Amino acid sequence: MAVQAPKKRLDARAIRADFPIFEQLIHGQPLAFLDSAASSQKPRQMLEEMTEFYSTSYANVHRGVYVLAERATAALEGAREKVRALVNAPDVREIIFVRNATEAINLVAYSWGLNNLGPGDLVVVTELEHHSNFVPWQYIAGRTGAKLAMIPLTDEGELDLSGLDAIAAQGQIKVVATNQVSNSLGTINPVEKLVAWAHDQGAIFVCDAAQSAPHMTVDVQALGADFVAISAHKMCGPSGVGALWGRTELLRAMEPFLLGGHMINSVRLEKTTWGELPHKFEAGTAPMAEAVGFGAAIDYLQAIGFDAIEAYEHELAAYALGRLGELDGLTLYGPPADRRAGIVSFNVEGVHPHDVAQILDMQGVAIRAGHHCCQPLMQKLGVAATNRASFYLYTVREEIDQLVEGLHTVRKVFA
Amino acid sequence: MNEFDQMYREVILDHYKNPRGHGEMENADAEAEGQNPLCGDEVSIYVAFADDGETIDEVKFSGRGCAISQAATSMLTEMVRGRKAIDVARLDKDELLEEIGIPLTPVRLKCAMLGLTTLKVALHKAKGTPLPDGLAGFDELELS
Structure with a gap:
């Protein structure tokens, strides 16, 4: 590159x-801290913004009509807009706050995978995946009768794309899920090429950007992926918050992942209907201060470039x-x-x-x-x-x- | 003495470089394989009983791991030879820790205990005795 x-x-x-x-x-x-790929350290600016939020604007978001609830809601939604801008998503409602990239991938594997995978279908991952982008797919493939196929590595630790046709011959590829940067070897993967291949097969492409988003521009529209997962804690933000970006039409067609408060439209004894995006996928009290910290971390990184x-x-x-x-x-x-x-x-x-x-x-x-x-x-x-x-x-x-x-x-x- | 000399004292390095009881055993009376999911280290333990079927006559181990796990398992084989299986299956971990004789952080404690835990599972399996609480699930989850 x-x-x-x-x-x-x-x-x-x-x-x-x-x-x-x-x-x-x-x-x-x-301190020689050489473990930022596991989790990054935190700048004072981010920590201060979280403290400021807790000290001056803290209340539960969305339903409150008092001033603190309004401030908190504005802070959470402001953070969502910062994540949207970070990944250049076309619509802020496509940004779902989750705990981390692992939860983001689980959300897709369960909510999309359980209803769209079956016997004869293929989920393609790589030998370079973090368990977070491997185990959920292995499990959901097992539950649905789909098969898991692997893109192998060359001796240099890069993806070997020479066998893609042979993989495609094994079944109907429904999902291709790879990371953009390997957390283990640091390999930068040719995601655009794999997205094009996935779409040629009629598959969706799920990008684990947990290790790339801290270090390079991740533009979901340029990548052309269908889902992208990121974690705040690897990019100067707090632990406990991450984001999933997904295409509106896919997210709308999916079942919810976690159920409970906030994610509903109406609840009746006979039937519950789901809320609009992104709320449909954000059951329970949001990681509010963490989202604010995530936004502050994005500001910090963007100022440096x-x-x-x-x-x-x-x-x-x-x-x-x-x-x-x-x-x-x-x-x-x-x-x-x-x-x-x-x-x-x-x-x-x-x-x-x-x-x-x-x-x-x-x-x-x-x-x-x-x-x-x-x-x-x-x-x-x-x-x-x-x-x-x-x-x-x-x-x-x-x-x-x-x-x-x-x-x-x-x-x-x-x- | 500085910190790493304390932890990597001569006896630990000696057991690591020249492990006692290293190897595999055909037709072992008791055997088990253990893994440390934190680091992917693996150890297999093989036990031969004496004619009374109770006394540990020979213990061997194979696998891969860090100096602490390999040295602790090597020391363990020396400690338990000639003792009754039932006693070793209930061995207090402090006895082994005293033998190892170095300060261990919680993560490294797991390394040090890998061999002993696996040996206990092997003995309980061979004797048909139920695994104690701390080992329940170990057999299912981490042993093949």
Whole structure:
């Protein structure tokens, strides 16, 4: 993927000052936080906006007629508009607030899948999926008698599209569900190509953008997808809120997912009718303050600019791959820096990732060790687990240097 | 002594690099396979009983895992050899933790317990005794 030169280069050191988490020492060391792909840290601006909402405008939304309820409703709906603008959705009613991207995908798998899948149908995912975009489809396929097919990976950790015709010959493809950026290898996937293929087959395309939305512009109209799932917590927002975007005509035709308060039009003993979009899919009290925080996070990221963030992450990935390449006995997974986001997965020969991560933690370096919720991918790589270092807009090169230093210690302890 | 020397003390690294009782066993009297769903680590445990059918004569283990899980399982095989199956099935985890002798965070405690939990499941299965509460579901969910 070609990287366009951003208008202005991002100043990570200045950005870092916005994040209170870095104001502490960990085990007596400065914190090298290299686990942003699991969840990002939070800027003061976002935290303050949530506190402000709780302090001045908090009440339950929508039905209240008093001033606080009106303020809260305006704040929630204002946040929805910010999410709409972020993903360039044609209509704000297509933005459904959910807990996270996992819930967004479950919503589609249940509400669309249970009524549209059956024997002879095929759901296509990839070997690169997070469990969140794999397990729901495996389960709903099992419930409906549909089959699950996988797009395999090349040795470089990129999708191998050479066998698409063979997959199509296995049945009627109804759903193609892939991520845009792999949370495990950082691979940037050719989503537009897969959307076109899915539509040629008469299938819907579900895009897990949890790992791409924090780092690059996600434009649902340019992608052409039918559903897109994102999580706030990976993009400087709070945990507990995410969004599903879906096409109006699909969302209207779907059954609701969760049932209860707020999602109804009228409730009678004989029959309940569903509310309009997006309320039909938002049963119960909304994550109001979290949505406000999500909106503030979007403002924060947009002020810096997604082009600048994406370009900076490519820079960090290239630097990390270079520095890690200096170490003996280190296996790196995934594609070259120019075709990946700021995520680097690796293994140290003879040392289990848990031990690597533990020894790094003692030196103030936080990385993730494990299967990264990608057990099918780990099977493909022939390992139980990997180490993963991931970067974001507040990452500085010194943190990567601290990682490399730490890995020297790992080698010494296990020598 | 710094923190990683404490945790990765010589005896742990020695058991990790030279695991005792490492290998598989044909026709084991008791066996089970356990997984740590947090990290995907796997261990298989095999037990041979002595002629009395009660005493643990030999224990072997195979699988993959971190230094803590592999060393703890290696130490476990040394601890339980010659003891009665029924006693080992009820072994207090603190006995093993004392042997390991390093401070463990909750996540690493799971690593350290993988071998013992799997051994207990193997023994209960072989003896037909019900799995205790903490292990109920373990058999079904994580063991094949």
